[in-house]
Amino acid sequence: MRKRLTGALAVAAAAAVTAGMPVAAAGGQKQAEIVVYVAADGSADASGTRGDPLATVEQARDALAGRTSKSHRGRVWIRGGTYEVSESVALSGEENSHVTYAAYRGEDVEFTGVTTLPADRFVPLAEVLGDDSRFSSRSRVPKEVADQVYVYDLGAESVPTGQMNKNGFNWKPQPYAPQLLTDNVVQTLAQYPNSGHLGREALSVRNGGESARNHFSDKSKDGTTLPYEEMLRLRGPAFSVQGSGVRERCASWAPPYDPSGGGEADNTAYETDGWLTGYFGFNWADDRVRIASTSPEGLNDEGEADGWHIRTAYPSMYGASTHALSLVAQNILGELDAEGEYYIDRFEGNDVLYYYPPGGTVEGRDISLSSLDQPFFTLENVTGVTIKGLGMNGSTSNGIRMLDCESCTVNGVEIRNVSLDAITIGEATDTITAVTEYKTSRGGHHNRVINSVLHDLGSGGVFLAGGDRETLERGNNLVAHNEIYDFSKQATTYTPAGYLYGVGNTFRHNHVHDAPHMAIQIMGNDMRVVHNRFETLVTGSGDMGAIYSGRDFTYLNNEIAYNYFRDIGRANDTHAVYMDDGMSGMIIHHNVFDTGQDALYFNSGRANVASDNVFLDVEKMGHDWLYHHHNKQLPVPNAKVIIERLYDMLRVGDGSGFTNTEQNVRRWYEHYEDLYPSLKDWYVPVDAAGKPCTAVGTDECTSSYVWKDPNSLYVPSNSVLTRSVRINTGEFYHTKDPSIATFNPDWDSYNVSGDEPADFAFDPETGRFDADTTSLNETDGFGSAWVEEWNSNVGLAGIGPR
Numbered sequence: 001m002r003k004r005l006t007g008a009l010a011v012a013a014a015a016a017v018t019a020g021m022p023v024a025a026a027g028g029q030k031q032a033e034i035v036v037y038v039a040a041d042g043s044a045d046a047s048g049t050r051g052d053p054l055a056t057v058e059q060a061r062d063a064l065a066g067r068t069s070k071s072h073r074g075r076v077w078i079r080g081g082t083y084e085v086s087e088s089v090a091l092s093g094e095e096n097s098h099v100t101y102a103a104y105r106g107e108d109v110e111f112t113g114v115t116t117l118p119a120d121r122f123v124p125l126a127e128v129l130g131d132d133s134r135f136s137s138r139s140r141v142p143k144e145v146a147d148q149v150y151v152y153d154l155g156a157e158s159v160p161t162g163q164m165n166k167n168g169f170n171w172k173p174q175p176y177a178p179q180l181l182t183d184n185v186v187q188t189l190a191q192y193p194n195s196g197h198l199g200r201e202a203l204s205v206r207n208g209g210e211s212a213r214n215h216f217s218d219k220s221k222d223g224t225t226l227p228y229e230e231m232l233r234l235r236g237p238a239f240s241v242q243g244s245g246v247r248e249r250c251a252s253w254a255p256p257y258d259p260s261g262g263g264e265a266d267n268t269a270y271e272t273d274g275w276l277t278g279y280f281g282f283n284w285a286d287d288r289v290r291i292a293s294t295s296p297e298g299l300n301d302e303g304e305a306d307g308w309h310i311r312t313a314y315p316s317m318y319g320a321s322t323h324a325l326s327l328v329a330q331n332i333l334g335e336l337d338a339e340g341e342y343y344i345d346r347f348e349g350n351d352v353l354y355y356y357p358p359g360g361t362v363e364g365r366d367i368s369l370s371s372l373d374q375p376f377f378t379l380e381n382v383t384g385v386t387i388k389g390l391g392m393n394g395s396t397s398n399g400i401r402m403l404d405c406e407s408c409t410v411n412g413v414e415i416r417n418v419s420l421d422a423i424t425i426g427e428a429t430d431t432i433t434a435v436t437e438y439k440t441s442r443g444g445h446h447n448r449v450i451n452s453v454l455h456d457l458g459s460g461g462v463f464l465a466g467g468d469r470e471t472l473e474r475g476n477n478l479v480a481h482n483e484i485y486d487f488s489k490q491a492t493t494y495t496p497a498g499y500l501y502g503v504g505n506t507f508r509h510n511h512v513h514d515a516p517h518m519a520i521q522i523m524g525n526d527m528r529v530v531h532n533r534f535e536t537l538v539t540g541s542g543d544m545g546a547i548y549s550g551r552d553f554t555y556l557n558n559e560i561a562y563n564y565f566r567d568i569g570r571a572n573d574t575h576a577v578y579m580d581d582g583m584s585g586m587i588i589h590h591n592v593f594d595t596g597q598d599a600l601y602f603n604s605g606r607a608n609v610a611s612d613n614v615f616l617d618v619e620k621m622g623h624d625w626l627y628h629h630h631n632k633q634l635p636v637p638n639a640k641v642i643i644e645r646l647y648d649m650l651r652v653g654d655g656s657g658f659t660n661t662e663q664n665v666r667r668w669y670e671h672y673e674d675l676y677p678s679l680k681d682w683y684v685p686v687d688a689a690g691k692p693c694t695a696v697g698t699d700e701c702t703s704s705y706v707w708k709d710p711n712s713l714y715v716p717s718n719s720v721l722t723r724s725v726r727i728n729t730g731e732f733y734h735t736k737d738p739s740i741a742t743f744n745p746d747w748d749s750y751n752v753s754g755d756e757p758a759d760f761a762f763d764p765e766t767g768r769f770d771a772d773t774t775s776l777n778e779t780d781g782f783g784s785a786w787v788e789e790w791n792s793n794v795g796l797a798g799i800g801p802r
Contacts, residue, residue, distance in 0.1 A: 028262060028706060037076075043343060085113050122150040122645065137268065137352070163342050171288055175373050197278060240484060274331055283326065290315075293311045451481050452801065462479045476506075500529070508529070511537050514535070516539050535565075544575070575600065597618070599615055610720065614762065649668060726753040727756065
């Protein structure tokens, strides 16, 4: 899609495609669409009609530029076929607004960012002779499989090879390296081990390196954030290798350690770009560091034997600790020893692909490399644009990126094999989500992602911003009737199927399944997560939930309702709904929680209401953690951020420096007057000087003021757990003591329990009760009206694409 229509040719094409179309009708009646056709065998000098189609979407865009409006839309019919993409289709401004880009009726259209690698251009490694420097790394290929390895000279064909970038939780997302696909299946970057991980039985941490997390504004001593490039230069962790077998093989994963810092890389003997990826400090934060050097003798900084075997470049966000290690060594040509593994040698511009194909042959295989490093479509400042029925396959970036869009729709698309989030609506500031400075913007209003399938994604599904938290203006953006699965495959934590940021956005009737971490992250207000099916999630990490939100008392009125959760979590401390670090005002009702460890986690928040839920084969309904459980320690955990975020919305000022304007604060109080009538009375415990309390005193910061007053933010008041139906499920567990009852006297009311679904005439297949026979008709707190309401609103029909 490199050809573009310009100058007089564009004018001529525009005239051709509009010829014969009706002019504006009297009385403002809707006019007919301007229609342009595109086909894989079209041409740049075509008229754009069905019989004479253009060759590219860009040509069609330019033919329609400035000729469409809300009442006079344009339509680009894209005929069936595969369209190779080398750059993003950019749509911007009013001149590109009010156009539908759609697959022609009944025809399959795929935009591909992959470069086909014909089987006949692969060369068996055994036939690569001589001393051509492009193949100088071949000596590292394991001898046992060398006769089954093929090479492909990517550089000779100018196929983009990308690069390995630093990525991980809380690091700035960067494009991932291109992926190799065989018969539409992503192959494995050469690694060790081939299955499982390197844990504490194989590695121990000699030096955890510098924790980058301690250099952000909420943790640093001076309250500032270290510039990103300086953060990347912090010291990385170093490891000792346990056991001679692993020690010997890792000796070639990087050049030997040279205390002087000199020496040249010998790519014939040592890896030049190996990485360790996985969990370093916590099992909920993925990271990756480059292997800088190895020393099989275990040399320290002075070159003396001291147990250092692997040194790394780049820090880990949370440092490294032996007990948490779960790593894989990646991008290691010397470990290319299993079918389906590949390696791209970028050393000094060699740009050669090494591949051990399934079955030991490339014959009859459809092999390609994801080479596009941009979104397929970029929409900016457009209104009324629809992208419909298109397939998009293979990018190291996003699938679709939308900024400042209004009333735009993505309908019926399939996006697969992209490394970053499939669709982004809006953007975030360049910092981590855990600090107050993190904001989202440019999400526009009334945008929709509907009836689509997003799968095999390196990161998340739909990044959905929109709305203004300061004013509580709604975004009204929507993600509905989609199937999102097999996501978070490269960035394995905090890349959910749906990011809900801002105010007033909705995620409904979606089927989300099969991912190692969360499904939804909420950072905002008045969101609705309703009528979804969440299955087989949080399978690769702990301390997480399928739906996660936290560290802000002002993320209010987020509704989680009519959803079905099944098989959530396989590690310790996993949950269906995780309300973390003061998360407040969550409304959780009419959900089915089926199979898992814990359904609900209340961590120190207030005014969270969980009512009218069914718990089936779950270990526990949930558990809590209160600020009181830290021995009433002051300041409370993450105090700086939770206080700044409260002040940012509800402290009257000029709108700067963690304040909001008086008008906006008044708007907040009026908006939430019915739901949270005491909101205006919530307070951060402070001393006489107005500083947050750091210790309990007798005259100020008293125990009653800090730890007992229901309006103190440190007191989890007004939370409710009621009308719970437990089937083979444990009761709610209080982490230390049931003191929560002190703050919420009606906690855990109307809790009924049975051993089997039949005890309540509940059908797990439909999520409904038999209205005629269920015992809930006669149960205090429930009754026939309750059953009727449940059956009218809860069910598994209508979820996913229509």
